[in-house]
Amino acid sequence: xxxVLVIIxxxxxxxxxxPPPVTDTVVSLTHPDHIIFVWFENKNYDSIVGSSQAPYxxxxxxxxxxxxxxxxxxxxxxxxxxxxxxGEPNGIITDQCMTPAAFTTPNLYxxxxxxxxxxxxxxxxLPSAGSTVCRSGAYVAKHNPTTIFxxxxxxxxxxxxxxxxxxxxxxxxxxxxPNMMNDMHDGSxxxxxxxxxxxxxxxxxxxKTHNSVFVIYFDENDKTGENKIPVIAIGQHIKxxxxxxxxxxxxxxxxxxxxxxxxxxxxxxxxxSARVITGCxx
Numbered sequence: 001x002x003x004v005l006v007i008i009x010x011x012x013x014x015x016x017x018x019p020p021p022v023t024d025t026v027v028s029l030t031h032p033d034h035i036i037f038v039w040f041e042n043k044n045y046d047s048i049v050g051s052s053q054a055p056y057x058x059x060x061x062x063x064x065x066x067x068x069x070x071x072x073x074x075x076x077x078x079x080x081x082x083x084x085x086x087g088e089p090n091g092i093i094t095d096q097c098m099t100p101a102a103f104t105t106p107n108l109y110x111x112x113x114x115x116x117x118x119x120x121x122x123x124x125x126l127p128s129a130g131s132t133v134c135r136s137g138a139y140v141a142k143h144n145p146t147t148i149f150x151x152x153x154x155x156x157x158x159x160x161x162x163x164x165x166x167x168x169x170x171x172x173x174x175x176x177x178p179n180m181m182n183d184m185h186d187g188s189x190x191x192x193x194x195x196x197x198x199x200x201x202x203x204x205x206x207x208k209t210h211n212s213v214f215v216i217y218f219d220e221n222d223k224t225g226e227n228k229i230p231v232i233a234i235g236q237h238i239k240x241x242x243x244x245x246x247x248x249x250x251x252x253x254x255x256x257x258x259x260x261x262x263x264x265x266x267x268x269x270x271x272x273s274a275r276v277i278t279g280c281x282x
Contacts (some may be wrong), residue, residue, distance in 0.1 A: 011167075013263040029260050030281045032169075034212045036174040038200065039143065040192055041077065041185035044222040048230040053189040056197040057216055057232065060204070064214075064234030065242045065280035067272070071249045072227045073218040077185075078142040080219045084250040085109075085145040085175075087268035097134035099141050101148035106267040108173060108257060109152045117261045118171035121146045122160045124179040129162065130154025138179035146200050173257055176200075208236045215253075218262075233280055245277045252277050 048054050049066065057064045072080050078098070079089040086107040092098060109119045118198040125139035132154075134140070141147055146157045160178075164170055181187035196216070200206060207214040213235035222228050251274035258265045264270045 001084040003134060004008075028141065028158060029256065029276070029278075030213070031260055032211050032235065032237065034170050034172055034174065034178060034207075035260065036170070036203065036213070037215045037217045038176045038178070039183065040079070040197065040216070041143075041180075041183045042179070042183055042220060042222055043084070043098045043143050043189065043218055043230065044224055045228045045230045047189065048218070051100065051189060052125040054193040055194075056193050056201070057230075060232045060234050061087075062241045063208075064232055064238050064240060065155075065244050067231040067233070067243050067248065068281075069247045070229055070231045071239055071247075072218070072229050075116060075220055075227070077219050077222065078145075080250060084148070084254055085271070087251060088114065090148075091170050095141075095142045097141050098148045099132040099134060103149045105149070105207050106264075107149055108145065108254065109149070111155055111258055111267060112173060112261055113261040115263050117173065117263070119173045120156055120158055121175045121177070122158050122163050123177045124160040124182060126157065126159040129158050133156070138163050138181050139177075142199065143177040143180075167203055167210070167212075172261060173269075177273050203233055205271045209236060213238060215251075235262040237281055239280055239282045242280065246275065246277070246279055248275060248277055280281070 002004040023067060050058065073083045074080060076095045076243060078095045081091045082089050082092050086105055088105065090105060110213050112119050116260050121144055123139055123144045125137035127136045146152045146159055160176065176181065178192065178195055183191055184192040204214045213233055216232040218229040218231065221229050252269045254276040255265050258271065
């Protein structure tokens, strides 16, 4: 079986955007059993890549692929998460709590489900599976877009405490949101780096030999420049010590995930026109 893990960082202010990705050409993609994204918050590319405060994250660069030209879509955080999950912001432009809400637009869960593939979003401090609470402890709903879609069953949203010890039991596509202290939003870079090492380093190593991908991902940057974010992918079919220079954004991952599992890539114009991620696969 194969897994993919992704880590994402986000920010909260409007910034100049890079040119939109060009429409992809026909490419050959890996077909992992699992792809996993870990979402971190509000950090600029240069504050993570090469930083002594993030030794574990930086070890993933030599063990995987660093994306040097990856961008978030907007500011603040919430619309970036929704963009990634549903291929459009659904009118969300702030971090204001939207739960409960009644969006019925297509999203990664619905598209994967049509192909018999599974999706889950694990959130640290979420009080229970399917909870639509706006805040609990250091959990915030703005970092979990699944709760505002009525076409996504409640159990798709899970507490991180329910994360399986047997990684083969993971869903095909997984997103993980540490709480506000551990995702670098309120806590330090070093705290987030240590959380990742302590909680998911065994999964990172497992992905290297089990047809899976692990992605360290950020939702947005720190309000500077063009919203460039640090992204690192690690896995059995990921190039090692490689720098991917292609221009990509959140929609690129949405489309790439869909293509990996033979789901539709035409459910929004953003997904349809996004560039598929190509250079990191081996």
